[in-house]
Amino acid sequence: MMKPTLRYQLVFEGAWPMAVTFLETPRRVAAGNQLGQIFVWDLPDSPSEEPAGGKANKKREAPNVAPSRRLDGHTNAISRLAFDREHQRLVSASFDHSIRVWSLDGEPAGQAEAVLDGDPRKEEAKKTRKDDALNQPGVNVSTFLAKKILEEHPDWVHSLALSRDGQRAVSGDASANVIVWDLEAGKPLAKWKGHAWNWIVATAFAPNGESVLVSEFRYKRDDFDIPCAGFKLWGVDGTEKLDILKTQFPKLNPNDNSYGGGQVWRGWTKDGLVAVAFSPDGKLIAAGQGGETETGKVHLLDAETGKFVRDVSGHQYGITDVAFFSDGQRLATAGRDTCIRIIQVEDGKELAVMGTPRGGQFKDWISSISISADEKWIAGADISGHVAIWQIAE
Amino acid sequence: MLCNRNEHLSRRALLKGTLATTAGGLVMNWGGLQNAVLAEQLKREKKHCILLWMNGGVSQFETLDMKPGRSTGGLFRPINTNVAGTQICELMPKMARMTDKIAIIRSMKTSEVDHPGGIYLMHTGYRPSANVRFPEMGAVIAKYQGQDSADLPNFVKVSSQGDAGAGFLGPKYQPFGIGSEGGLPPFSVSNIESPIEAKRHALRSFVEDGFVAYRKSEVARMHRESYEAARRLQSARGSFNIDSEWEKNRELYGDTAFGRRCLLARRLVESGVPFIEVGQSSYDSHADNFSWHKGLVPPMEHAWAGLLTDLEQRGLLSKTLVVWTGEIGRTPSVNNRAGRDHYVRSWSTALAGCGIKGGLVYGESDADGIDVKSNPVSEGDFFATIYSALSIDPKLENLAGVRPVPLAPFGSKVVGELMG
Structure with missing residues (x-):
């Protein structure tokens, strides 16, 4: 059993961190929130015991570090962040209908003051009945603007994934549109639609770059009116290659809602397979059951045939993110139980658990995870208002 | 201030209300009187x-x-x-x-x-x-x-x-x-052929008439009304389709x-x-x-x-x-x-x-x-x-x-x- 150590808790309060990624080194992390703010933290090798950016939340168990940069431009929630190591660029997807590409080596556009510890300030102001805490200065950050803005989506961009070579991205929105992008040109290479009623809740590029995985789901239109989910492998030109959901349920009719045969797939997808990833060798697909499920599992599937291999992991109240390690033997999963787990792919054995469930159903969750390039660190965006950085290996 | 027509009771409605009150024995129920009269008038407006x-x-x-x-x-x-x-x-x-x-x-x-x-x-x-x-x-x-x-x-x-x-x-x-x-529940449709259903209804009515004749039972009246409503519904089932x-x-x-x-x-x-x-x-x-x-x-x-x-x-x-x-x-x-x-x-x-x-x-x-x-x-x-x-x-x-x-x-x- 591994023994991860919580090394940093980066305070990011007020509008829930929803996406996180390591950047070019394990010492640099970016996270985005529901307001559309993206901050970048440069972590010291030896974290100071002194908190930065105002008073520390007493519940924090590891030092805080102030961010150094803010990436400005998005105007609604950040849904996904992905870092292209080949080209050293960050790509963000947002509910403001746009995808933005950021360079991290340019000159800042300006300076700004940012307050990330809003909750303890409010608590202090309430306790003292004075606004002093609210008026304390924040932290100074350099601001940056995006190098490219991709604006073909007409609705919330729910999902984003990059090809291994970083040249292309696949994104999906809440109007069922899937777009494969040439990131350098900032132009779509292919576009297609899933089921018209659905949202594209997750996408992934196959390691060989020849196909993409697209997961569709939509929350209910009424108690018993839930459009059929979708889970398919597509060619990058939009040619359907494999209907994985149909492989599980041969009699599935995509036009069924839950009045019809819908309840069959519902048990398998729960509230959508919202977190998907290919194993590094491209042979396996991991797909996590999202939403407020009793216990969300991760389905492992044969990427060639779509056949079910086994279920692994399990997060009470649903899965939010999955990521394979480079050896393909381990899988990191995150969920609404405020835990991150590392799972042995071969047999589902749990190798490590980070965090502890914080209680009942109405608690916060880990919304996103990222594994550093050296695979010694895991970052988790926690919507209670911080980014946790765990050391998983020396 | 001028009142519109609906705000006044017609003479006929007043008489009907009085009769209904007397017949029902609802002594001292001015609300009931007022209701019966107004209800009659309102129904003519056919608002939904x-x-x-x-x-x-x-x-x-x-x-x-x-x-x-x-x-x-x-x-x-x-x-x-x-x-x-x-x-x-x-x-x-x-x-x-x-x-x-x-x-x-x-x-x-x-x-x-x-x-x-x-x-x-x-x-x-x-x-x-x-x-x-x-x-x-x-x-x-x-x-x-x-x-x-x-x-x-x-x-x-x-x-x-x-x-x-x-x-x-x-x-x-x-x-x-x-x-x-949005469809009618299955039990709302009679599986019995129409002539047989009519005979059944006639028999049931006969029995109920006899029962009600000697008893002032509200429940019996309502039971009968429910049957009547269900029967009438059969002829209007198409509205639900x-x-x-x-x-x-x-x-x-x-x-x-x-x-x-x-x-x-x-x-x-x-x-x-x-x-x-x-x-x-x-x-x-x-x-x-x-x-x-x-x-x-x-x-x-x-x-x-x-x-x-x-x-x-x-x-x-x-x-x-x-x-x-x-x-x-x-x-x-x-x-x-x-x-x-x-x-x-x-x-x-x-x-x-x-x-x-x-x-x-x-x-x-x-x-x-x-x-x-x-x-x-x-x-x-x-x-x-x-x-x-x-x-x-x-x-x-x-x-x-x-x-x-x-x-x-x-x-x-x-x-x-x-x-x-």
Whole structure:
């Protein structure tokens, strides 16, 4: 059993961190929130015991570090962040209908003051009945603007994934549109639609770059009116290659809602397979059951045939993110139980658990995870208002 | 001040009411007298009401009272409507083009914060009470706008909530419930051949006539009435079958179960049913509030807009009140599971048709939607306004035992500004 150590808790309060990624080194992390703010933290090798950016939340168990940069431009929630190591660029997807590409080596556009510890300030102001805490200065950050803005989506961009070579991205929105992008040109290479009623809740590029995985789901239109989910492998030109959901349920009719045969797939997808990833060798697909499920599992599937291999992991109240390690033997999963787990792919054995469930159903969750390039660190965006950085290996 | 014709009792109605009172032995029941007389007159007006029931508590922030740029605002953006200066949520583009037809109330302030109490409250106008079984608005409207001899039920609920039913108005005004798919329940269709059914009915009537002749039993009378109503329904079953109309209306109402239910409601109005409640469920978004509303609101607003359009095109909107409400609103603050919880200090409803002034926004919540800033509307005011729009005096009293109970709670006021 591994023994991860919580090394940093980066305070990011007020509008829930929803996406996180390591950047070019394990010492640099970016996270985005529901307001559309993206901050970048440069972590010291030896974290100071002194908190930065105002008073520390007493519940924090590891030092805080102030961010150094803010990436400005998005105007609604950040849904996904992905870092292209080949080209050293960050790509963000947002509910403001746009995808933005950021360079991290340019000159800042300006300076700004940012307050990330809003909750303890409010608590202090309430306790003292004075606004002093609210008026304390924040932290100074350099601001940056995006190098490219991709604006073909007409609705919330729910999902984003990059090809291994970083040249292309696949994104999906809440109007069922899937777009494969040439990131350098900032132009779509292919576009297609899933089921018209659905949202594209997750996408992934196959390691060989020849196909993409697209997961569709939509929350209910009424108690018993839930459009059929979708889970398919597509060619990058939009040619359907494999209907994985149909492989599980041969009699599935995509036009069924839950009045019809819908309840069959519902048990398998729960509230959508919202977190998907290919194993590094491209042979396996991991797909996590999202939403407020009793216990969300991760389905492992044969990427060639779509056949079910086994279920692994399990997060009470649903899965939010999955990521394979480079050896393909381990899988990191995150969920609404405020835990991150590392799972042995071969047999589902749990190798490590980070965090502890914080209680009942109405608690916060880990919304996103990222594994550093050296695979010694895991970052988790926690919507209670911080980014946790765990050391998983020396 | 001039009164309109409906505000006066005709001589014939007065006589009928007096006779009814005497025959029924309802001594000292002036409410009963007044009711019988007025009920007769009102029924001639043939007004209708469709209640669009947003079960679980739809969020005002994700529909009709947005707070863009505030910490309570959430993830959606406002859009302009066809009424200058009025914005609603981007999830409602079709209703944005119909805003001139509806009156939005942004200052609901009600008194039951949980579902069972809220459902009771927003169906009856009254808080639950151990002593009095208050009737739902559907039962009240069935009584004052329904036709006793109608083939179709006067109070129809389609996939909806609330179990107060007719309360002290009695089983005659109980709702006729239909499930999620909008079709008649299987038990409503007789499997017996028509001639045999007729013989059975004749035999049953003979036996019941004999029974009732020697007993003054209310239960026996009601039992018989129920049978009669069920028999009459057989001849009007076609009104519940929307398949023939669905294809050409699918686009108008949206290809959803709720859309089908709304089309059914229009058909029932056309067939003379005075009250139809159409429910949409699952608004209780303690988690994933934004995703849930993004799933639920577009089909709802599509059907709502389609219903208003259809009613107007058929000349029915002027005599059909369309009420849009749930049992509660949702909290300004967003919790740690991206949800909004229950809230009744300030929330929103809407009315349309039947003389309601379209394009009006009544009342205002404060900057963050935490409290009502102006013109609070209580549940009683809401019900008084609904009844008034339907030409039913909200002060009319019925007896709960020996206690006279007004249709809307004492002290309720009609929001006159909403009336055209």
